[in-house]
Amino acid sequence: MNMSEPKEHPVAKAVRETAGVVLAECYQCGKCTAGCPMARYMDLSPNQVMRLAQAGDAAALERLLGSEALWYCAGCLTCAQRCPRQLDPAAVMDVLREMAHRQGKIPAAARKILAFHKAFLATVEWGGRMAEIPLVMRYKMNSLDLFSDALLGPAMLAKRKLPLLPHRIRGRGEVRRIFEKCRKGTRP
Amino acid sequence: MARIGVFICHCGENIGRTVDCPAVAAAAARMPGVVHSVDYKYMCSDPGQQMIKKAIVEKKLTGVVVGACSPRMHERTFRAAAAEAGLNPFLLEMANLREHCSWVHSDQAAATQKAIDLVRVMVAKARRDRALRPIRVPVEPTALVVGGGIAGIQAALDIAAGGKKVVLVERGPSIGGHMARLSETFPTLDCSQCILTPRMVEAASHPNITLMTYSEVESVEGFVGNFTVTVRRKARYVDPAKCTGCGDCFNKCPLKKIPNEFDAGLGMRRAIYVPFPQAVPNKPVIDAAHCTMLQKGKCGLCAKVCPRGAIDYKDQDRLEKIKVGAVVLATGFQLWDHAAYGEYGGGRYQDVIDGFAFERLASASGPTGGRIKRPSDGVEPKTVVFLSCCGSRDDKAGKKYCSKICCMYTAKHAMLYRHKVHDGRAVVFYMDVRAAGKGYEEFVRRAIEADGAEYVRGRVSRITRRKDGTLVVRGADTLAGRPVTIEADLVVLADAVVPRSGSEKLAQLFGVGYDQDGFYSEAHPKLRPVETAAAGVFLAGACQAPKDIPESVSQASASAAKVLGLFAKPELEREPIIARVNRTTCAHCRACISACPYGATRDFDVLDRAGKVLRTVAEVNEGLCQGCGTCAAVCRSHSVDLDGFTGEQIHAELSALL
Amino acid sequence: MKTLGYYPGCSLSGGGIELDLSVRALAKTAGVDLREIEDWNCCGASAAHSLDHSLAVALPFRVLALAESQGLAEVLAPCAACFSRLKGTQVRLARNPELNRRMAELVERPYQGGVRILNINEFIAALLKDGLAEKLTRKLGLKAVAYYGCLLSRGEDIVTGDDAEDPQGMEAALRAAGCEVLSWNASNECCGGGFSMSKTGSVLDLSQAILDEARAAGADLVVTGCPMCHSNLDMRQLELVKRRRVPGALPILYLSELLGLAAGLEPGALGLDRHFIESRQLVRGGA
Numbered sequence A: 001m002n003m004s005e006p007k008e009h010p011v012a013k014a015v016r017e018t019a020g021v022v023l024a025e026c027y028q029c030g031k032c033t034a035g036c037p038m039a040r041y042m043d044l045s046p047n048q049v050m051r052l053a054q055a056g057d058a059a060a061l062e063r064l065l066g067s068e069a070l071w072y073c074a075g076c077l078t079c080a081q082r083c084p085r086q087l088d089p090a091a092v093m094d095v096l097r098e099m100a101h102r103q104g105k106i107p108a109a110a111r112k113i114l115a116f117h118k119a120f121l122a123t124v125e126w127g128g129r130m131a132e133i134p135l136v137m138r139y140k141m142n143s144l145d146l147f148s149d150a151l152l153g154p155a156m157l158a159k160r161k162l163p164l165l166p167h168r169i170r171g172r173g174e175v176r177r178i179f180e181k182c183r184k185g186t187r188p
Numbered sequence B: 001m002a003r004i005g006v007f008i009c010h011c012g013e014n015i016g017r018t019v020d021c022p023a024v025a026a027a028a029a030r031m032p033g034v035v036h037s038v039d040y041k042y043m044c045s046d047p048g049q050q051m052i053k054k055a056i057v058e059k060k061l062t063g064v065v066v067g068a069c070s071p072r073m074h075e076r077t078f079r080a081a082a083a084e085a086g087l088n089p090f091l092l093e094m095a096n097l098r099e100h101c102s103w104v105h106s107d108q109a110a111a112t113q114k115a116i117d118l119v120r121v122m123v124a125k126a127r128r129d130r131a132l133r134p135i136r137v138p139v140e141p142t143a144l145v146v147g148g149g150i151a152g153i154q155a156a157l158d159i160a161a162g163g164k165k166v167v168l169v170e171r172g173p174s175i176g177g178h179m180a181r182l183s184e185t186f187p188t189l190d191c192s193q194c195i196l197t198p199r200m201v202e203a204a205s206h207p208n209i210t211l212m213t214y215s216e217v218e219s220v221e222g223f224v225g226n227f228t229v230t231v232r233r234k235a236r237y238v239d240p241a242k243c244t245g246c247g248d249c250f251n252k253c254p255l256k257k258i259p260n261e262f263d264a265g266l267g268m269r270r271a272i273y274v275p276f277p278q279a280v281p282n283k284p285v286i287d288a289a290h291c292t293m294l295q296k297g298k299c300g301l302c303a304k305v306c307p308r309g310a311i312d313y314k315d316q317d318r319l320e321k322i323k324v325g326a327v328v329l330a331t332g333f334q335l336w337d338h339a340a341y342g343e344y345g346g347g348r349y350q351d352v353i354d355g356f357a358f359e360r361l362a363s364a365s366g367p368t369g370g371r372i373k374r375p376s377d378g379v380e381p382k383t384v385v386f387l388s389c390c391g392s393r394d395d396k397a398g399k400k401y402c403s404k405i406c407c408m409y410t411a412k413h414a415m416l417y418r419h420k421v422h423d424g425r426a427v428v429f430y431m432d433v434r435a436a437g438k439g440y441e442e443f444v445r446r447a448i449e450a451d452g453a454e455y456v457r458g459r460v461s462r463i464t465r466r467k468d469g470t471l472v473v474r475g476a477d478t479l480a481g482r483p484v485t486i487e488a489d490l491v492v493l494a495d496a497v498v499p500r501s502g503s504e505k506l507a508q509l510f511g512v513g514y515d516q517d518g519f520y521s522e523a524h525p526k527l528r529p530v531e532t533a534a535a536g537v538f539l540a541g542a543c544q545a546p547k548d549i550p551e552s553v554s555q556a557s558a559s560a561a562k563v564l565g566l567f568a569k570p571e572l573e574r575e576p577i578i579a580r581v582n583r584t585t586c587a588h589c590r591a592c593i594s595a596c597p598y599g600a601t602r603d604f605d606v607l608d609r610a611g612k613v614l615r616t617v618a619e620v621n622e623g624l625c626q627g628c629g630t631c632a633a634v635c636r637s638h639s640v641d642l643d644g645f646t647g648e649q650i651h652a653e654l655s656a657l658l
Numbered sequence C: 001m002k003t004l005g006y007y008p009g010c011s012l013s014g015g016g017i018e019l020d021l022s023v024r025a026l027a028k029t030a031g032v033d034l035r036e037i038e039d040w041n042c043c044g045a046s047a048a049h050s051l052d053h054s055l056a057v058a059l060p061f062r063v064l065a066l067a068e069s070q071g072l073a074e075v076l077a078p079c080a081a082c083f084s085r086l087k088g089t090q091v092r093l094a095r096n097p098e099l100n101r102r103m104a105e106l107v108e109r110p111y112q113g114g115v116r117i118l119n120i121n122e123f124i125a126a127l128l129k130d131g132l133a134e135k136l137t138r139k140l141g142l143k144a145v146a147y148y149g150c151l152l153s154r155g156e157d158i159v160t161g162d163d164a165e166d167p168q169g170m171e172a173a174l175r176a177a178g179c180e181v182l183s184w185n186a187s188n189e190c191c192g193g194g195f196s197m198s199k200t201g202s203v204l205d206l207s208q209a210i211l212d213e214a215r216a217a218g219a220d221l222v223v224t225g226c227p228m229c230h231s232n233l234d235m236r237q238l239e240l241v242k243r244r245r246v247p248g249a250l251p252i253l254y255l256s257e258l259l260g261l262a263a264g265l266e267p268g269a270l271g272l273d274r275h276f277i278e279s280r281q282l283v284r285g286g287a
Helices: A010-019 A031-035 A046-055 A058-065 A078-082 A089-102 A108-127 A132-143 A152-158 A172-184 B021-029 B046-058 B071-084 B098-102 B108-126 B150-161 B177-181 B192-205 B248-252 B292-296 B301-305 B355-362 B406-420 B440-449 B503-510 B549-567 B591-595 B630-634 B647-657 C017-030 C045-051 C053-069 C080-095 C097-107 C120-135 C171-176 C200-216 C227-234 C237-242 C255-262
Strands: B004-009 B034-040 B063-068 B092-096 B135-138 B142-146 B165-169 B209-212 B215-223 B226-233 B318-324 B326-329 B333-335 B352-354 B383-390 B425-430 B454-457 B462-465 B471-477 B482-488 B490-495 B497-499 B537-539 B571-574 B579-581 B601-607 B613-620 B640-642 C002-006 C032-036 C074-076 C116-118 C143-147 C221-224 C252-254
Touching (some): A031 B471, A031 B482, A046 A089, A089 C045, A108 C045, B004 B046, B021 B034, B034 B046, B063 B108, B071 B092, B092 B108, B098 B108, B150 B209, B165 B215, B177 B192, B352 B355, B355 B490, B383 B406, B406 B425, B406 B440, B406 B490, B579 B613, B630 B640, C017 C032, C017 C252, C045 C080, C053 C080, C080 C097, C080 C116, C080 C227, C120 C255, C200 C227, C200 C237, C227 C252
Parallel strands (some): B142 B326, B165 B209, B326 B537, B383 B425, B383 B490, B425 B454, C074 C116, C143 C221, C221 C252
Antiparallel strands (some): B462 B471, B579 B640
């Protein structure tokens, strides 16, 4: 029995189990923040996200799960590529974002982004593949962002870059079952 | 009749928690030959030792077994106690009940039984111990110091001051090391060469010091007190006896554009050159790889202009053997190559330089006369960004460790820049500021508060170079929680400190260990920082671990003290655990001579009274024998035995166990 | 005729159609038969891994399982995001047999790990080695910058055999096509990825920075391998031009389009007519 193992709080455990990242290893050098293309838009910088996740207490979690930063991560992997401790802040962002989503904590500025992801996945769940026109329609309705990019649609159509009829794969039932199981499944 | 005393130590909780010491003592009391058996909390303490001494006298013990920690810890302690009580120290044995028992087992019953077995084995051995006398070998009171930087120079001066002779071997053409390249030193901002060159001159002129520059250690034989070191004196092509250092030769050499290593490639030298004007010895060498005469047989200008005829193109490397009694390794460090960081330009940007290059820019005697200029276009930079921890504290692309000196020299660089360019901007990206030395914290605060260096906490992710030469530095301010971009004219990287190239090979020659990063291993990190596992070989300076000048000098003086301690007696006492040949039964098959890894066995002629050779047998050199027992193992006639570990004793130990 | 498994991914029938057209045309020229995975599903792209860690692995898992069951030992995924998701999933499965077991149960299909996923750069490098180089008869004489973006330069064990900070996976192909390859500062900078509609401002900022660097290097065009990057740099460039955030239009081509042009194929057949930023002039003006 090793009495000297450090106690791991729930966020650290979730991050380690889902993303394979040991938060204690982060020494807050800030190289992730320095290279992040989206950091200038974020309310919390990537190193602050790592720090608050390290702290893991209720107040830290409140700031974390309600932050816009989680939603602005582009998954570009610059942070993971350059981290001198070989950690993956983007993967940590994924875990925290999923937690925030399941707890219904979506900051106002992130609603469009969430709406886009959901619209995307809804079309995949329906036909097995992403379908542009249903995606855009759904996205526009849920985000209430009706007018931006309005001219792009006709332009895409004219260039034959917009499939009119979405493809439904034969195995769409399989795909739907996958979605259902995941919805019910493990939470990070 | 054997009268063995057994003393079982609890070692506090270390042994006592797992092994039932009273039970072991009780079991030992019943072993054959044992007349006294006790247990005690701390045998190595004063009362513990008194117990042993008292029992030796009162019970007239003929041998002692102490069941305690590893003999490596306290064999010497207990043997000294036995000697004080009048018992030959080699009649005392230790049973390792800690490292070999209580520390590696948790089952108390099994551990206790094992402890009893271990004690029984050592009792069986102790009964067959014979009194041995230490061997005395002469000590050659000359020291070898390898490396002519500040640590090597200091060690040489201290040993010389102690009245002993020193040979100082330096790989480069001049002594001085990296300290000669620095502009000013922290925290005093002393001019580095001003404080160093007097020492260099002293080392060169001290009657007890022999300087061998442009030389390297080629091979090593022998052992503490009696090393034979072969030094390769590399061909200088200039006779130092004739050369006056006038400089006519290098002023005339037509090859002017060889990047000078001393100047980190920022300045040029000739093919015949002195690395810097204050070099000691101030005699040039010819760089054979570049010299037209030595490569192609053309030119020869330097020989023509030399007024003393000191140039000798036919010079060759020479091997010189020296006898020394102790060695100090002071080979120092170099900087890690930041080409490994593709995100900082992969070493391709001329204006992204390392700390030594900045020192040469800042140095009054450097290639720019002390003016800070961009290497690419010679323009004075108006914004200089300094990156700490470049390659240090990096598990992925660099070294895991902290290089210790960079926080301080970066603060110094920022200050020097601000002193020279009053309207310039110095930005330092740091992770932590490590300023633990005397006056160091105050120095860093001065850089920030008095000299206007801007400190931003965060590592830099990327450096890119625009066509106009501007360097775009993308860092972070972790405390404010935002990315920070600076447009810089010059970037200085605090590259990690690594051991000098070739240091591993040198360590192998001397039998000194080194860690995964190539730093030399000290005998004990806390209590024996300048000794190594190789007796008679000591360490000084950054070859052991990154350190600054005061620490290097301290370590150098410490190793000099160790050397002088070694030289204090004309003879060295060696443990008498050596092999011995029975001349009567030796058949002279010479198997032991081939097998000995130390070359300690040799032929010996047995003579009659007239001096005629009766026969030849094998003989062991007491001075060289390390007591490994290989010869005893290969001897077919069982003529070789090891004092302190005889065949009979080993047999008895095994019988006691089985 | 060598056979290669083909995973177009969802965008190649829509916004990334030029990539599909040019890859197919190039494969035909090189004598490679592309066999599309039957009944393939979406890899999940950014949306799945952004919201659900199980879904993010399960969707690619089905694709891999299908490919394996259809006997496709090697599969080309031209879209950088699809490539990253598929190969990344493979890497995670290889490291964690328990994950494989869980996924096989979730997806109701087995996967033994026997499929090799290729990205567009690896595919084209292989074609060149196998004889395509001889077919590149039209030397384009253009100054090009190679834009790898995120997913063709980074990803531990995903993008292999290249330097993440100074990727070279496209350079040989560009040179083979008769282009002068310029070194520049944004070869692996992010374009904003999937934020084109949901955070358009960031895509405009990041794309502008990339185009500025390309221009500063003296490029005639930017060559890319990812449909998201192409869309962000091509479709969104119109807005940057309109708002005068960039001085002029810079054509954006897929590597496969460029190679197709070098092989003498017609721009229309490769999809160049569908770009937002006109690029057909590159061959009319080219050598």
